[in-house]
Amino acid sequence: MKPVLVVNAGSSSLKYQLIEPGSPPSAKGLIEEIGSAQARLRHDGEDRGTRPAEDHEAALAWMLEALGDTLDDLLAVGHRVVHGGTRFTEPTVVDRDVEAAIEQLSPLAPLHNPANLAGIRALTTLLPTTPQVAVFDTAFHATIPAVAATYALPRELAEAHGVRRYGFHGTSCQYVTGQVDAENLIICHLGNGASITAVENNRSVDTSMGLSPLEGLVMGTRSGDLDPAVPFHLMRAGLSAAEVEDILTKRSGLRGLAGASDMREVRERQDEPHARLALDVYAYRIRKYIGAYLAAVPGMQALVFTAGVGENDHRLRQEICAPLAHLGIALNADANEAAVGRSEPATIGTGPIEVLVVPTNEEAEIAAQAAAIVG
Incomplete structure (x- = not known):
């Protein structure tokens, strides 16, 4: 199977792995201090030093440079997105409508969704022919019943502002569930x-x-x-x-x-x-x-x-x-x-x-x- 590039974009950091599903990662790395003149890259355990990376696009370009020829014949890019609200309950191929929806959900995860979206947009530009897939931390918890998801607030107010239990760490929970009988x-x-x-x-x-x-x-x-x-x-x-x-x-x-x-x-x-x-x-x-x-x-x-x-x-x-x-x-x-x-x-x-x-x-x-x- 072709490999998937997995990207986890934070506000000032970027983690990535190149994975052929079912196999250990063939490459992985971390870029820190995005937005500064001294961003630092660590790739496959090796310190690659510092250089300016004023935004996520610059950091991701550095990542692609480090990965080099290993990106040939890439199947997709999988992005961790923290909050999918009630709309996104499964992995989703990103298009303009999906981008807009992730942005609309940012008030529910202001420290995470904007950074996740920055990574998606940057790689859409840098890898325009590769499918970008959003995998949502909240998706695994979409099965929580109303009795557990509902806060005792005025119903109209809660519905208008999306106030309910969503849950997080769902991607981890889904993986763990698959490892246990x-x-x-x-x-x-x-x-x-x-x-x-x-x-x-x-x-x-x-x-x-x-x-x-x-x-x-x-x-x-x-x-x-x-x-x-x-x-x-x-x-x-x-x-x-x-x-x-x-x-x-x-x-x-x-x-x-x-x-x-x-x-x-x-x-x-x-x-x-x-x-x-x-x-x-x-x-x-x-x-x-x-x-x-x-x-x-x-x-x-x-x-x-x-x-x-x-x-x-x-x-x-x-x-x-x-x-x-x-x-x-x-x-x-x-x-x-x-x-x-x-x-x-x-x-x-x-x-x-x-x-x-x-x-x-x-x-x-x-x-x-x-x-x-x-x-």
Whole structure:
């Protein structure tokens, strides 16, 4: 099969992989500091230095230069797009109407959709004969029923402004679901961004993130769940709406509690009171959601940990699971520790509910979805 170029464009960074579906990537890289005179490229593990990249088009041109002849006979470009609203529930070949719709959805994901769209537009110009395919993080969660997706707001207001639960990390959840034999799962996607998804009969039925990626778990810099009155309280204290949004999305979570957003740094400082409390709050919030989803999906068969923190912090998995033995969730300590760094799924549980560590691969999922719709 021809390869797919997978692109994940952020506001100031660009990740990419060249993947023939079903095979490991043949090339991959990262460009950082887009918009500056000192953008840096790392390609296939090699530092390619710095050069000006004033926008995504310049960065993507640098990417194409680095990939060179490997782009011959490209099947498609698969783009990660964070928010597809209710319109986009499957991978979609991009045309002008799709571009316009992604732009219209930007108020629901202001930190992500504009950057994703910049990548699409740039590669439409740079690779005009190659199909561009948008793969949406929200798509996997389109199956969430109304009872779980609906907020108790005035109906007309919610409908007019698109206020409902959308959910994110869907591409990761879809990949993980395909790696597990069980059909009823709780998936803990724990990275700098973190969410939990309840899967019944291989379909998402509830997830912790909502209208935006801010709701739910404690994350690297996001607060997760809090009393909706907190923003009003802070604004009455003199902070602007923009300042409150910045606090909740960029200065809260682990950073707010422990002074560091990287779980590895917090873990290294776990003997300090603030870091210990941060770890305890982080694990407690996850346990609460696991308990809620055990109630939401009778017959839950497996609990899955994935993403950077979920795959690599065996102590966190133990902290989460140890108090849940009465619910049928228990770990084998040796298997739990041995699962760190593995590239294949690992079984780490000993109770009636299976516990697994499943390395996620969103790029492989995007490549497969793009190839399926184009091919």
